[in-house]
Amino acid sequence: MESAPTVRFCRLRPEADADLPLPRYMTPLAAGMDICAAVSQPLTLAPGAILLIPTGFAMALPPGYEAQIRPRSGLAAHHGIGLINSPGTIDADYRGEVQIPLINLGKTPFTVHRGDRIAQMVINRICQVRVQLTTRLEETARSAGGFGHTGA
Numbered sequence: 001m002e003s004a005p006t007v008r009f010c011r012l013r014p015e016a017d018a019d020l021p022l023p024r025y026m027t028p029l030a031a032g033m034d035i036c037a038a039v040s041q042p043l044t045l046a047p048g049a050i051l052l053i054p055t056g057f058a059m060a061l062p063p064g065y066e067a068q069i070r071p072r073s074g075l076a077a078h079h080g081i082g083l084i085n086s087p088g089t090i091d092a093d094y095r096g097e098v099q100i101p102l103i104n105l106g107k108t109p110f111t112v113h114r115g116d117r118i119a120q121m122v123i124n125r126i127c128q129v130r131v132q133l134t135t136r137l138e139e140t141a142r143s144a145g146g147f148g149h150t151g152a
Contacts, residue, residue: 007065016040020114032120033121035055035119044110045102045104046109047105057098058097064127065123065125067121068087069089069090069121070121079108100118
C-alpha cells in the first residue's frame with residue numbers, strides 16, 4: 001500500500017484561531033475531514049441566503065491532488081444547509097484562505113457558531129488530460145442519450 005500524501009496547513013490567524021481544530025477525520029474510515037467555522041461571532045443565514053464562512057487556514061496540496069469541499073449530510077438533512085457550488089474544488093496551487101460558501105435551502109434561519117463543523121473536505125488524486133480535436137466520435141450503446149436515458 002502506498003503512503004498517504006501530505007497536506008500542509010497554515011493557520012492564517014494563529015493567535016485568534018488556536019482554539020479551532022484543523023481539518024480532521026472524525027472516524028478511522030472517514031473519507032472526508034470535517035472543517036470548522038472560524039467566525040468571530042455567530043452568523044445567521046436566512047432562508048435562501050448565501051454566506052462565505054472563513055476557516056482560518058490555508059493549505060498546500062501536493063501536485064496531482066485536489067481538495068473537494070462537500071456539504072455535511074447532517075446539516076443538509078436536518079437544516080437544509082448546503083454548499084452553493086457543491087462540490088467545490090481547491091486546486092493544488094491555491095494558497096489563500098479556504099472559505100465555505102454555505103446556502104440555507106431550509107425554511108428557517110440557521111446560525112453558524114464558532115467551531116461548528118460546517119463542511120467536509122475530501123482529498124483526491126487527479127490527472128490532467130491532453131485535449132485532441134476530432135471530427136467524429138465512436139458510437140456507443142448509449143451514444144447521445146442524455147438526462148434520464150437509462151431510466152428514472
